[in-house]
Amino acid sequence: MSGLSRRLRGILGNAAATDARAASLGLLLMFLAPALLFYAGFAVYPVLRTFYNSFHAIRPQGVVEFVGIGNFRSILFADPTFWKAVGNTALFTVIATLVDVFGGLLLALCLFARAPSAGLLRVIWFTPVLMSYVVVGVIWVWIYDYDWGLANAILHWIGLGAYEQSWLGHPSTALWSVMGAHIWKWLGFNMIVFLAALYALPGEVLGAAELDNCGWVAKLFYIIIPMLRATIVNLLVLSFIGKMMVFDLVWIMTGGGPLWSTETVSTYVYKRAFDWNTFDLGYPSAIAVLWFVIILAFIAIMTRLLRQRDRLEF
Amino acid sequence: MLRGISLPLCAAALGLAVVAAPLGGRAQADDVTLEVWSHEADQPAKVAFRELAARNVEKAHPGVKVKITWYEKNPMLAALKSALPAGKGPDAFYLEPGFVEYITAGYVIPLDDLIDWNNIEPWARKVWIHGGKTYGVPQEAYTNEIYYDKDALKKLGIELPASGQFTQAQFLDVVKKTKAAGMTPIAQGVGDRPFPGAYVVGEALLRKLGPDDYLRLFTGKLSFADPRVAEVLKWTKEVVDAGAYPKNFMTLKLGESHYYFYLKPGALMLPMGSWYTGRAFVPEDKGGQPANFPLGVMQFPAMDGGACNECKTSAVGASFVINAATKHKDLAAAFLNAMSTPEMGKMWIETIYLQTGIKADVKNFSGPHAAYFTELMERQKGAKYFIGAPQDLTTGECKDAFAQVLNSGFPGGLLSVDQAVQMMNKSCYKG
Numbered sequence: 001m002s003g004l005s006r007r008l009r010g011i012l013g014n015a016a017a018t019d020a021r022a023a024s025l026g027l028l029l030m031f032l033a034p035a036l037l038f039y040a041g042f043a044v045y046p047v048l049r050t051f052y053n054s055f056h057a058i059r060p061q062g063v064v065e066f067v068g069i070g071n072f073r074s075i076l077f078a079d080p081t082f083w084k085a086v087g088n089t090a091l092f093t094v095i096a097t098l099v100d101v102f103g104g105l106l107l108a109l110c111l112f113a114r115a116p117s118a119g120l121l122r123v124i125w126f127t128p129v130l131m132s133y134v135v136v137g138v139i140w141v142w143i144y145d146y147d148w149g150l151a152n153a154i155l156h157w158i159g160l161g162a163y164e165q166s167w168l169g170h171p172s173t174a175l176w177s178v179m180g181a182h183i184w185k186w187l188g189f190n191m192i193v194f195l196a197a198l199y200a201l202p203g204e205v206l207g208a209a210e211l212d213n214c215g216w217v218a219k220l221f222y223i224i225i226p227m228l229r230a231t232i233v234n235l236l237v238l239s240f241i242g243k244m245m246v247f248d249l250v251w252i253m254t255g256g257g258p259l260w261s262t263e264t265v266s267t268y269v270y271k272r273a274f275d276w277n278t279f280d281l282g283y284p285s286a287i288a289v290l291w292f293v294i295i296l297a298f299i300a301i302m303t304r305l306l307r308q309r310d311r312l313e314f
Numbered sequence: 315m316l317r318g319i320s321l322p323l324c325a326a327a328l329g330l331a332v333v334a335a336p337l338g339g340r341a342q343a344d345d346v347t348l349e350v351w352s353h354e355a356d357q358p359a360k361v362a363f364r365e366l367a368a369r370n371v372e373k374a375h376p377g378v379k380v381k382i383t384w385y386e387k388n389p390m391l392a393a394l395k396s397a398l399p400a401g402k403g404p405d406a407f408y409l410e411p412g413f414v415e416y417i418t419a420g421y422v423i424p425l426d427d428l429i430d431w432n433n434i435e436p437w438a439r440k441v442w443i444h445g446g447k448t449y450g451v452p453q454e455a456y457t458n459e460i461y462y463d464k465d466a467l468k469k470l471g472i473e474l475p476a477s478g479q480f481t482q483a484q485f486l487d488v489v490k491k492t493k494a495a496g497m498t499p500i501a502q503g504v505g506d507r508p509f510p511g512a513y514v515v516g517e518a519l520l521r522k523l524g525p526d527d528y529l530r531l532f533t534g535k536l537s538f539a540d541p542r543v544a545e546v547l548k549w550t551k552e553v554v555d556a557g558a559y560p561k562n563f564m565t566l567k568l569g570e571s572h573y574y575f576y577l578k579p580g581a582l583m584l585p586m587g588s589w590y591t592g593r594a595f596v597p598e599d600k601g602g603q604p605a606n607f608p609l610g611v612m613q614f615p616a617m618d619g620g621a622c623n624e625c626k627t628s629a630v631g632a633s634f635v636i637n638a639a640t641k642h643k644d645l646a647a648a649f650l651n652a653m654s655t656p657e658m659g660k661m662w663i664e665t666i667y668l669q670t671g672i673k674a675d676v677k678n679f680s681g682p683h684a685a686y687f688t689e690l691m692e693r694q695k696g697a698k699y700f701i702g703a704p705q706d707l708t709t710g711e712c713k714d715a716f717a718q719v720l721n722s723g724f725p726g727g728l729l730s731v732d733q734a735v736q737m738m739n740k741s742c743y744k745g
Contacts, residue, residue: 141505144565147560166565170564257504275713
């Protein structure tokens with residue numbers, strides 16, 4: 001054994017034997033510093049800066065002017081596009097979250113019941129989760145295309161040609177079409193989580209229910225769903241957060257159009273920050289801060305309403 | 315013991331830093347990399363043009379490397395808007411004259427003493443003059459034209475007047491006849507740009523109002539309820555309702571609209587800036603126009619009682635500016651100058667087939683698209699130019715309304731004339 005490796009083994013062996021809590025603050029900081037610096041630079045600073053910007057107007061030549069709650073007042077009382085974006089985002093969030101979570105549960109139950117070709121279906125349903133938003137967006141723009149899209153081709157094929165339309169080109173269908181693509185992407189994720197939770201359920205409880213001649217519906221509503229409550233709540237909260245911040249897919253598929261019918265709060269923030277021929281990041285920062293507070297409030301309410309007071313034991 | 319190793323580790327790291335620092339410093343002093351950001355990554359002729367200028371600078375300045383990062387426009391603008399306020403960003407970058415906020419914010423420097431202005435057309439330089447100082451080097455100039463399929467027009471039994479310009483009634487008739495023949499009259503889409511859908515209505519407004527009132531309209535000083543504006547919108551609505559645009563107008567992207575026009579499924583017309591050539595004149599297997607495509611150029615239609623039917627939009631497009639935070643101002647200027655020599659101007663015309671702000675003594679056009687360029691020049695005879703496009707004249711809420719209403723909702727058939735007027739006035743008209 002060389003001298004170097006002997007020394008290294010000595011150091012590592014002794015280090016392992018040392019209580020890390022006894023290490024000096026300086027040493028701990030030295031090891032933590034890279035991660036802390038990275039976190040501070042790329043997470044803490046941008047957040048703090050956004051809060052700071054939200055109370056300021058950034059004028060030409062980099063002049064920063066304190067405007068107090070002026071930005072927030074303009075957003076809440078004089079910005080109809082913001083409210084349009086809020087309405088779209090709310091609709092998107094509520095519908096897509098419910099369909100995503102309970103659709104995922106249905107698919108999981110289908111696989112749990114050992115439907116024919118369950119293995120293949122699991123792969124097919126989960127594959128969209130692995131795709132990036134860009135890919136999903138491009139695929140669905142093609143599917144919805146009026147002239148050469150699959151959606152209209154199917155309608156035509158089954159004799160419903162009268163319903164062919166420009167799915168992303170009309171305000172009455174655009175948001176629902178984007179929602180469809182988003183649900184397609186995330187349904188498989190919820191399915192997999194539910195499937196894992198279903199397989200973790202205690203077999204004796206389900207077996208006892210079967211011995212008691214409990215039907216599928218009763219078993220689902222009185223045994224399975226109550227026992228999956230924690231998973232459902234977690235998925236609802238996660239899905240809710242993701243949809244309140246929806247940006248990528250909307251941006252790729254419609255850019256917020258036509259006529260602001262798919263404008264979400266996130267796309268509006270981006271437009272105000274980068275598309276409006278202005279360097280004023282104050283106003284878009286204020287929208288971002290306001291939306292952050294709203295999301296936080298909703299999460300707190302949801303968690304409070306849905307939390308389980310009596311812990312199930314099994 | 316762990317505490318014991320901290321000192322040697324720190325000392326080693328410090329030592330390494332001390333040893334490496336002068337090496338890094340020397341590398342920076344000797345080898346300068348000039349960072350350039352450019353849009354138009356998808357246009358091979360322009361990429362070749364700017365890369366050639368970069369290599370020329372490298373030859374003239376040993377030790378200098380010019381690194382061009384190629385972007386699409388929107389991601390580039392987003393990156394610039396993050397980098398510049400932080401005092402970062404490239405040494406020189408692509409910009410168009412409409413983005414005056416970069417000048418007012420002080421992120422680009424005046425170029426009056428840095429550039430050889432003898433090589434630049436004065437009318438093109440003028441576009442970049444603000445407060446008596448010149449901030450950009452104009453490279454690309456273009457005019458708005460209607461490209462059309464000569465054979466298809468002939469098959470429809472329609473003859474283009476010698477002036478190359480239909481009246482508004484004739485144009486509407488062309489749209490109706492084309493539609494009746496089962497062909498899409500105008501290949502246009504707004505899937506990824508905030509302006510192509512407004513070509514027809516914009517050029518019609520320019521001809522009807524004349525340049526002064528047209529400028530007033532898009533700078534908030536003239537109401538969209540003006541009877542002349544309403545007349546133009548009413549005519550445009552007739553064109554739209556006659557089925558002028560493809561059904562996938564809302565999602566068709568700019569590049570796709572080119573392909574739609576000259577290849578599949580084919581359309582009679584494509585209103586576009588004369589930078590059409592950047593996408594069309596590339597090899598067919600890269601999405602270019604077929605070699606035998608019967609391309610023609612016509613004027614936008616004349617409006618009844620138009621104040622200036624010989625007017626047309628001309629604009630300076632691709633230009634380059636220098637970042638105020640650059641440490642290599644002179645080198646950046648050298649790159650801008652290298653792109654602006656008469657030889658490069660000649661190369662621009664002969665390889666890109668597009669007008670330019672660079673002075674280029676080209677009397678006889680050569681190459682496979684010489685006939686096209688001759689016809690394009692023919693369409694410029696007697697033209698009065700209005701410099702600037704609506705998407706560049708508008709800012710903030712009005713710019714957004716222009717993109718959503720005149721570019722998309724109105725030509726997309728989603729809005730009535732009254733709704734369009736109301737929405738545009740709400741966002742643009744300052745009374």
